[in-house]
Amino acid sequence: MPTTQELIAISPEIILALWALSVMFLDLLIAQSRKSILAYWSLLGLLLAGGAEFSLWGREEILFQGAFVQDNLSLFLDLVLLLATGLSLLMAKGYIKDLEMEHGEYYTLTLFATLGGMLMAGAGDLLIVFLGLEVLSLSLYVLSGFRRTEPMAQEASLKYFLLGAFASGFLLYGIALVFGSTGTTLLGGIAVAITEGGLLGDPLLLLGLGLLGVGLSFKVALVPFHMWTPDVYEGAPTPVAGYMSVVAKAAGFAAALRIFLSAFLQLAGDWTLLLSLLALLTMSGGNIIALAQSNMKRLLAYSSIAHAGYILLGVIALNSWGLSSVLFYLAAYGFMNLGAFAVIVALRDGEREYLALNDYAGLGSRHPLLALSMAIFMLSLAGVPPTAGFLAKFYIFGAAVQAGYGWLAILAVLNSVLAAFYYLRVIVIMYMREPAGQVAKMTHSPALALAIFLAVIGTVQLGLFPAAVVELAQASLFPFLGS
Amino acid sequence: MVPVANYLILSAVLFTIGVLGVLIRRNAIVIFMSIEIMLNAANLAFIALADAKGSLAGQVFVFFVLAVAAAEVAVGLAIIVAISRQQGTIDVDEINLLKW
């Protein structure tokens, strides 16, 4: 039986699970016309879970015989996940109503997906990583196809599912091999086994870790495991795409951090070459292809791929600076990227979405506030000071330099120079191009406005006054690397 | 005793067959079944390794994998059913609206 202490320590996850269930039951009681109550109800659940996270701050609890760890690292990541979920729900409320898919299951699945991500962030056992990943993935397969009769959504769902299951196969095979080498799937146990068994060069372990890495790379969309991303983002409902771009990525990186920090820290040196290569491919691939995009969602998909590449730099640096910058980057990325998606959601006339880049022409004069917000998000994504994106990039690149990967940082800076082209193109189109026909219409909704507002605040706040968040991020890594 | 390497090589072969099935076939259901072969190969490796290691953790893991596989099947088949109904095909090469 779990002890009371364990139940308290895992209360955020429990709250979220119960809340997801409660949404299902409420869904039965509420008339179709008033389904948006569920959105607020879900948000309340997120707030409660977030509050529980806060109250647990500073603890370091190892639960369920090592299967789960509730420490500052998982709490920080959980907060990022909860925040992103909240923003995406605010975006989704009106959207799913207008596009006639307002079912309670949307909220249930979103909450469950977040729960999956939180489990990955706190996993102490590869089994929990695997199960958390599956909870997250299955929910996302369904959410991508939530517009059930729309061929594009079905296609997105199918592609994501087939490739996701394919990747799971590799992940699982990798776990099997790691287990074969070390005899356990507990992360702490693996670390002990590596030291005591002298497994540093064990080919089975290396093979297993490689396959495990492949599985996670798929989730965070590193090139060449990224192919699903643009298609799925384009086909999925826009709030889901935004949600995926942040939550799936953050959860993937969370699991990667956990696994590398707790289990494979001793092998870290062997992976730099491979990770550097992946980071390079990912940054360059994402940015170069993004240059040629004319659909906003695809553009952001490739941009999110490129950002995964930047984040990888922090993982490669593998010092307290690098890893805390990964955490900071995820938070900053959550705000700016979800903000950009929220703008896409807002640019909608009932069912009709304006997704082409050219639809953004004339936005600057027609919807000045929306355009200004989009400009802020784009500048932040491009890394122009003084936004969150600039500081996040600065931290990550600085960490790479400090850890002796100057050449990688140079290539990353070059990449972000390149990336400025397509982000600025959006701004240029919004402000400097006359619309070909009618200017895109905008949907007004308080929830959506709140989402955009929060995202703007977050983007600016993390750019100007990042100290608090950086301190939290550093405190999260204390147990692993010392200060 | 059969050496554990035999089982591992068998599982590698099965895994590869599954991968090839995913790559070569166009029928979504067959692709899906190929993925099941991959999972099964991983399970085989797990059980073999658990036996060689003398640790039951591998068996427990496989138990959960079976549950996951069942869940995946439910969702996967639902997606395939929906597509088949709407678009009348489950040839993945025909399902190709999203690209570039």
Add this chain to the structure above:
Amino acid sequence: MEAFFWVVAIPATVSAVGVVMMRDTVYSALLLVVHLLAVAVLFVLLNAQLIAAVQVVVYAGAIMVLFLFVIMMLGLGRGEGVKEKLPLQRPVALLFGGAMAILLGVVMSQTTIQPVAGALTPGDVLAMGGNTQVVGRLLFSDYLLAFEVTSILLLVAIIGAVVLAKRRL
């Protein structure tokens, strides 16, 4: 024992190849059942009786019935168009797949597995009440969290399946 391994391994491989090769989906599904049963036998050889049973009952039984049901219901016997749009796919796939198999095979053929400290022999397990009892106990003690997460996973799957496949929500 050695001979018995081959007696099972060869059908397992052949049926897997058959799943991939068969033009008719129904045959593929039936061969997959054969494959799963063969692997279940291997599980027994490897002292995993409970998993073997679950494999037969849940996997080969329930899951494959679901597959067959869907195939039959939707008439998906032949789900592939005639024209191959990607002519290079097959040779390239075989090339890389082969390379992967060789890579994995080479590593695995050289592997020797050291038992963990405190390794359990099948005899130990038997003494503790048998495979089913020991694994079952583990599920509800050390793996309690995983077990609960699995329940959520299955719930997600149910909701997902309903959302996607039900005609009217």
Add this chain to the structure above:
Amino acid sequence: MDFVRLVPGFPLLGVVLVALTGRFLGRRGTALVACGAVGLAFAVALGVTGALLQTPPESREVEVSLFTWAAVSDFQVDVSLLLDPLSAVMILVVSGVGFLIHVYSVGYMAQDPGFRRYFAYLNLFVFSMVILVLAGNFLLLYVGWELVGLCSYLLISFWYERKEAAKAGMKAFVTTRIGDFGFALGIFLIFATFHTLDYAEVFGSASQVLTTGLATAITLLLFLGAVGKSAQIPLYVWLPDAMEGPTPVSALIHAATMVTAGVYMVTRTHVLFELAPISMLVVAVIGAATAFYAATIATAQDDIKRVLAYSTISQLGYMFLAVGVGAYAAGIFHLTTHAFFKALMFLGAGSVMHALAGEQDIQKMGGLRWTMPLTSITFLAGWLAISGIPPFSGFFSKDEILASAFASGQILLWLVGVITAGITAFYMSRQVFLVFFGEPRYSQHTAIHAEHRSVPHESPWIMTIPLAILAVLAALGGFLGPVLEDFLGPVFAASEARQSLPPLNEAALIILSVAAAGLGIFIAWLGYIRRGVDPKLVAARLGLVYRLVRNKYYVDEVYHALLIRPVWQAASVLATAVDQAGIDGVVNALGSIMQSAGRGLRRVQTGFVRSYALIFLVGVLLVLAISTLR
């Protein structure tokens, strides 16, 4: 001296007020808020400078930390403002000249529908520029650096309906980004070496920490940033195109302030540059070469603003020559006088264009001294200043630079400087003579078009008063020289003072440079007033040389032939769908390679799930191969 924070504070407040409440303020209110913000900033700048003067010279360095911006492990960056004589001079120039240009803009932009947007950008620019010069560490410097670039880009393409304007903005942004890339790397390198970005700490330990090689690498990278921002060879191409922006913007950003950021930055980091003699030489040589090169181009331009643009590039070259030979105070002195007279001339040019309904071709002007007396008189002050005629300001500052170059032993660079002085006098005189003297050559049509008046008219007082003030400064600013050098002295105390020349030599140098200027003016007078020599004949006689100069040495064309066309062809092989036309500039070429690479790679995304799985498998093999086969 804490209230130095108000210097950036007021313009920022201005941006917020104009952007948020401008709708309710109306034009008058917007103008008042925007000008008031910068005016107050100037007043504060005066105040802090006064306060600085009260303290003893050695301790004239105040760091005001606003808040901790970024901190990881042992590394911390504050948002801190550094007030010392150097930054004090800079904020005075930025806010002072900025204020005058704001006022002028009220008149110049009066009819423009984008009035409010214009002033929001302009205030944002002043804010960013102040941050740049007041920054107490490299990170904040970089922030200001990027922000001024952004403002410059926004303002160049202010009239985005004009295709050229939008294109010029893009060109400016992207070209300077190449420089910024070097700048960012330089900062990274500093950080990797020193583990801090604070000025005081970096400069304090530089001589112990840096080897010559490292110092050279860092400073060359920093200088690359300066080259981009201050439009030196080879990244100068964006500045002439930047003239597509409103003329007051050209005056403020592309003449008086932002383009001098490079000079400021090199001066600020002179401690590092002095550890790298090679970098110093590079700075000086690039500066001298640019000065000469841009001056020759300016002799054959007919666009009133382009002449001034090339002149700006040339004058910036002088400043780099100065800092390159270690005469930092002279460089800043010239920066200051240049801000006065070049802003003056740009505003004068704007006034002329205002009167002639936007006409920019100096061949179609002439005789304006009668119709626009105030504009002409003030413009003449600028002309004499830039030509280096005593006692106008440019004479003092230019002479100081040339003398320093001579004293440092760089006789060749000095000679280039003197010749350039002559050419400068020539092309400026040519412009003045063609615009303000001789017979009117503007068509009646143009004049009538200008608000239905048959004669070009003087601009309203709100435009002429700033002109008058700037004219006074341009005329008399030279006498500030000794004060300025004295004030700046402590900042450069560590560097060796220039070996003073014997008075006789000094006098000889002065006479030589004035003679060069006089000769230039004389030739222009011969050609364009007395018509003793027919410029067209000379042009024909010079033939090839003239055509080279006239066509800006065909740099754009060479870039096109060498870089763009081959790349273009390669690109079209890569991707069939290259449909854009009319791309110029080396940068756009780079962009287009990437674009076509993007278009090419995009095709990999076939939409076939099986191809995705195949690529996935290739990735798996890559990972497995690297992780096991080592």
